[in-house]
Amino acid sequence: MNDSMEHWMEELLRKDDGERMTDKQTRIVRAAIEVFAEKGYSGAATSEIAQRAEVAEGTIFRHYKTKKELLYAIVSPIAARLIEPFVLRDLYPLFDTPHPTFEGFVRAILDNRIAFIESNIKVIRIMLQEVPFHAELRDRFLGVVGQRMLPRIARALEHYRAKGQIEAMPALTTIRLAGSSLFGYLITRFLIAPDDWNDGEEREATLQYMLRGLGYRASETTS
Template sequence: MANKNFTTLFSESLDQSDLSAKQQAVLRASLELFSQKGFDRTSTRDIADRAAVSEGTVYKQFKTKDGILKAILEPFIHQVLPKAVTEFMVDMAQNATPTIDEFLEKAVKNRMKFALDNRQQLRILLQEITRNANLVSLIGKEAANIINSPLGNVIRKYQEDGQLVRWPLQRIIQYISGTVLTYLLPKVLAGGELDIDQASKETVEFVMHGLKPAK
């Protein structure tokens, strides 16, 4: 499962960018501070100090404090996230298993790992989402892409097999995501370790069979 995490992808895109070492340090420092203290409670002074750089240097490249936030979140939403989704979908499509339970457990495990590898960035995103309503719809649109993708086809195959209810994919993904989030959100927000194997097993157990007792 060759999924790269965001930190890696972020570093790569930093290298590719024509930003100087110091400007890259600014972004890395901002990433840490925004995640730890939140955007509003991080001062540009804090950022400059953490990056071991003067405040003027911060403003040379990023004209405003919001510009720094954009420089972090926009690549995440428009490049890293789609790229990660694509890699994931290809992976999954190739690893399609005969039973959906097996497939789902792999997929869930994969996504949980990705999320935990990227707590920092997700924390910033969550903070922004609660303040910026249109981020919600933006991410919703990115999620909608799954439906028109190899992964969508894999899932549809299970429907045709009779292994999966014939609900709209959007609805199915909504429920799976929601269940996965009940395990992830507390860990992303409050920290602590998650037993991914256990959590993904439990998730599939519920998501597939619901709360009716097995006969």
């Protein structure tokens, strides 16, 4: 029936004020994720969501004023958590102790993000589907990415570049290139070819491609 939403669910299933949701409320959210993922936002009928949640249709609108509010309630927390690790990781200095090499840095991010996306694939799919049609959603997401995530990654990159471990290149370009490779890996693995997939090999090949592409050299100067 369901699969991989267990851990984050517990955190998603609180209201903004921290109160726990009732049983029926969690069933509504679960059902909505299912139906949005299958049919898209416009194609999903609130009547079907209610049916799958085994709940009266009115119950949905008791908790969410509109269908769009239900969508946002599902997508927003995941969007935030897509970015969070970069923010957190920056709190204890990322620069020196944790990863002396750029390779270690990239490998850590890769593993971390793969794991997260792996267990949130459904909601992320909904997000990717709907972002083009909801200006508010897009602006909020791009805003957070642009203002919080990118600058921090840029700072980390500058560190490794200064150590001569990677080629000089505008930070945004570096992020775009490496991001595309990560993104392509995930899309292929989860959406295009979930079968016939040797994950160990593909992951390593992707990593090597990224490192070579960015001109990684083990080290020249020591910090």
